[in-house]
Amino acid sequence: MGVMTDRLSLFKDKRVLITGHTGFKGSWLSRIFAMAGAELAGYALPAEELSMYRLCKQDSILKSYEGDVRDFSHLRSIVNDFSPEYIFHLAAQPLVLEGYSYPRETYETNFMGTVNLLECIRRGRGFRSVVLITTDKVYREQKNACREDDALDGFDPYSNSKSCAELAAACYRRSFAMSAPISTARAGNTLGGGDFAANRILPDCMRALLKGETVQVRHPYSVRPYLYVLDTLCAYISIAVRQAEQIELAGAYNVAPGAEIIQTGVLVEKVCREWGEGRSSVSSMPDAWHETERLQLNNEKIRNSLHWRPHYSIDDAVRETVAWTKAWQCGEDMALFTDRQIRAYLESAAK
Numbered sequence: 001m002g003v004m005t006d007r008l009s010l011f012k013d014k015r016v017l018i019t020g021h022t023g024f025k026g027s028w029l030s031r032i033f034a035m036a037g038a039e040l041a042g043y044a045l046p047a048e049e050l051s052m053y054r055l056c057k058q059d060s061i062l063k064s065y066e067g068d069v070r071d072f073s074h075l076r077s078i079v080n081d082f083s084p085e086y087i088f089h090l091a092a093q094p095l096v097l098e099g100y101s102y103p104r105e106t107y108e109t110n111f112m113g114t115v116n117l118l119e120c121i122r123r124g125r126g127f128r129s130v131v132l133i134t135t136d137k138v139y140r141e142q143k144n145a146c147r148e149d150d151a152l153d154g155f156d157p158y159s160n161s162k163s164c165a166e167l168a169a170a171c172y173r174r175s176f177a178m179s180a181p182i183s184t185a186r187a188g189n190t191l192g193g194g195d196f197a198a199n200r201i202l203p204d205c206m207r208a209l210l211k212g213e214t215v216q217v218r219h220p221y222s223v224r225p226y227l228y229v230l231d232t233l234c235a236y237i238s239i240a241v242r243q244a245e246q247i248e249l250a251g252a253y254n255v256a257p258g259a260e261i262i263q264t265g266v267l268v269e270k271v272c273r274e275w276g277e278g279r280s281s282v283s284s285m286p287d288a289w290h291e292t293e294r295l296q297l298n299n300e301k302i303r304n305s306l307h308w309r310p311h312y313s314i315d316d317a318v319r320e321t322v323a324w325t326k327a328w329q330c331g332e333d334m335a336l337f338t339d340r341q342i343r344a345y346l347e348s349a350a351k
């Protein structure tokens with residue numbers, strides 16, 4: 001058995017709450033915990049019509065609570081009722097461009113939503129471990145290899161709302177005797193099947209390729225710490241497990257690939273090649289909003305203290321994403337297909 005399989009076995013019969021379970025990452029995380037035999041609940045807005053949540057019929061693997069993280073008393077009543085041992089907080093307005101259009105709502109959800117959850121934990125009992133999901137964009141200076149203690153002050157409303165969530169988590173940790181270790185996880189752009197978000201690079205590629213259109217890239221020369229969805233989620237799980245064993249491990253963690261970096265335009269070329277059918281046309285398009293050209297995270301802390309490392313390369317991530325999308329197009333059972341991808345990943349991680 002590999003380290004990850006061992007870590008997952010600890011969740012058998014444990015109560016796990018995932019906020020944002022109707023989203024892309026929340027759907028994958030729910031399937032992983034369902035496979036591990038956890039007792040699972042989710043708290044989020046209703047799933048989008050076209051979503052991995054609906055395609056995989058996720059209602060059958062968890063107790064799903066519809067709710068808004070901005071509604072403190074509702075969130076608190078659900079947390080108290082379900083009484084989770086582990087909490088993964090993914091619920092968020094997760095898009096940079098939406099943040100420019102709806103800054104107030106973005107702060108309310110991402111910042112105050114996180115404060116509301118922290119308050120539930122401060123006032124509650126029985127928690128073993130809490131992981132709050134932020135982003136690689138929380139840093140003030142978006143430079144080569146940001147480290148966890150670099151200054152926080154994300155540029156745009158989305159990024160900045162997540163910097164605020166980070167500050168709130170750090171403040172709660174030092175101000176109150178919290179009943180559970182709380183960490184934040186700063187991951188970058190996540191690649192994998194089942195993401196239908198607007199203005200994200202792989203979903204944009206999938207939509208264009210399905211229609212036989214040219215893939216338009218807003219920033220072909222931008223460099224991002226792209227990571228496969230299961231590598232990212234296994235980092236969150238590793239944080240949850242290790243800080244529950246050793247409380248002093250609670251803190252902030254960059255979740256990022258090592259040396260493997262890639263320009264967005266090159267990533268898109270890879271996707272087109274993997275898709276086949278002669279589609280390889282990429283063009284750049286103008287964009288009004290600021291986006292950082294080069295964003296990289298230093299991942300030494302999570303590698304050294306939690307022994308986490310990515311197991312899939314960018315080529316693997318592209319292959320799995322294209323396969324997922326084609327399986328969906330062919331009308332396969334997407335819950336079974338997704339579980340097969342998870343098992344294959346865990347087997348490869350165990351080698």
Ligand SMILES: NC(=O)c1ccc[n+]([C@@H]2O[C@H](COP(=O)([O-])OP(=O)(O)OC[C@H]3O[C@@H](n4cnc5c(N)ncnc54)[C@H](O)[C@@H]3O)[C@@H](O)[C@H]2O)c1
Pocket residue numbers: 019020021022023024025026043044045046047067068069070089090091092093094095109113133134135136187188189190191197
């Ligand atoms: N996908 C990425 O590339 C990426 C990169 C860095 C960080 N993140 C972070 O990871 C987390 C999950 O992202 P995702 O890609 O799965 O996003 P997603 O949009 O697919 O899912 C977002 C989830 O949050 C829920 N949500 C939104 N507003 C809410 C509210 N007010 N109350 C309750 N629930 C609400 C949605 O219902 C959904 O379940 C987010 O915190 C996001 O900021 C994602």
